[in-house]
Amino acid sequence: xxxxxxxRLDGKKIFVTGGARGIGKSVATAFAEAGADLAxxxxxxxxxxxxxxxxxxxxxxxxxxxxxxxxxxxDVDAMIEEILNVFGRLDVAFCNAxxxxxxxxxxxxFDQWKKVIDINLTGxxxxxxxxxxxxxxxxxxxIINTASMSGHIVNVPQPQCSYNASKAGVIQLTKSLAVEWAxxxxxxxxxxxxxxxxxxxxxxxxxxPLIQQWNEMAPLGRMGKPEELQSICxxxxxxxxxxxxxSDFVIDGAFTSI
Ligand code: NAD
Numbered sequence: 001x002x003x004x005x006x007x008r009l010d011g012k013k014i015f016v017t018g019g020a021r022g023i024g025k026s027v028a029t030a031f032a033e034a035g036a037d038l039a040x041x042x043x044x045x046x047x048x049x050x051x052x053x054x055x056x057x058x059x060x061x062x063x064x065x066x067x068x069x070x071x072x073x074x075d076v077d078a079m080i081e082e083i084l085n086v087f088g089r090l091d092v093a094f095c096n097a098x099x100x101x102x103x104x105x106x107x108x109x110f111d112q113w114k115k116v117i118d119i120n121l122t123g124x125x126x127x128x129x130x131x132x133x134x135x136x137x138x139x140x141x142x143i144i145n146t147a148s149m150s151g152h153i154v155n156v157p158q159p160q161c162s163y164n165a166s167k168a169g170v171i172q173l174t175k176s177l178a179v180e181w182a183x184x185x186x187x188x189x190x191x192x193x194x195x196x197x198x199x200x201x202x203x204x205x206x207x208x209p210l211i212q213q214w215n216e217m218a219p220l221g222r223m224g225k226p227e228e229l230q231s232i233c234x235x236x237x238x239x240x241x242x243x244x245x246x247s248d249f250v251i252d253g254a255f256t257s258i
Contacts, residue, residue, distance in 0.1 A: 007238045010035030013087040014237065015079070017070050017127055018097030020047035022198035023146065026226030027094055027233045032059040034234050039083050041066045042097070062087075070097045070123030076130045089138055092237040093131035095124045096146040098166075102158040102206045113162050120166035125173060132177065132186055140185035144236045147171045147190040149252045158210060167192070171248050178246030187245035189236050194252025195223040220253035 014031050018024040019040035028038050032055040040055070040063060042048040048065035055063040066082055068075040083090055098120045101112055124145050135141025149155065151167030171190055178188040195214050201207055201223065215222055232249050235241050250256055 006240050008034050012036040012091040014092040015039040016094040017041045020044045023226045024096045025051050030230035030234050032061050037061050038063040041068050071118040076126045080130045090134045093143045095127040100163045102160050104159045105161045116162035117166050121169040135186045143188045145174050145190040147192045149192050149194045149256050153256050175246045189247045192250045194255040197223045
């Protein structure tokens with residue numbers, strides 16, 4: 001079997017949080033094209049259902065939509081129960097749901113701080129932990145978390161200390177879980193994207209005026225596209241990445257290199 005065939009994900013059962021749109025939807029599409037069955041998990045159940053239907057129709061795989069808030073342990077437990085009922089196992093978890101708030105530190109309320117940390121860091125912990133428990137019992141699996149280049153640098157000029165702190169936390173959480181679970185065949189990696197054109201960036205009124213500035217700062221002169229994160233995630237989900245765990249993949253068009 002050639003390397004491309006070995007990278008296929010036929011029959012693997014995968015959940016994607018924040019899978020209704022943006023990076024989550026794009027990566028879920030790549031997983032489906034590679035032959036995996038999908039659970040599209042999102043707060044926005046209507047959009048998640050549309051994504052699941054589209055993936056089934058275009059790829060001949062099974063895809064379900066699950067409404068869950070990744071910050072609520074009871075929702076995460078119910079999500080795992082439904083996945084096991086429908087698919088019988090879980091091979092890959094893409095813990096990707098996240099939000100951003102651009103607020104000066106001195107003006108940030110406790111609730112605003114907590115919301116970003118809850119979704120971006122605690123949400124990744126809860127979903128990765130729940131996936132890890134299933135995978136440890138099964139004897140293996142692959143977890144991919146979405147961090148950000150903001151876990152590495154303080155990108156300016158927008159003030160986003162809670163976002164930066166949450167994403168730095170995701171990188172260390174990823175490495176910690178990878179070390180704890182390495183000998184039991186559960187691999188944990190993260191991706192750290194640079195600016196990617198999605199609802200989060202393109203449709204945020206506070207970020208609109210900054211897009212031109214980011215493009216000028218970027219070595220490639222542009223933002224990335226969600227589909228430019230697909231191949232790394234397919235690699236991490238599949239069996240050819242068996243020696244890859246505890247790694248953080250910065251995919252930023254060299255933004256953090258300047
Ligand atoms: P997006 O806003 O387009 O999509 C995020 C999805 O997550 C939405 O469908 C939303 O409904 C869902 N979601 C939000 N809170 C949730 C919750 N509590 N429970 C379940 N689902 C929830 O954003 P995106 O740009 O696709 O970002 C996806 C991830 O990538 C985030 O973690 C983000 O921080 C990260 N990221 C994005 C960029 C970028 O430039 N777009 C760069 C680096 C990292």
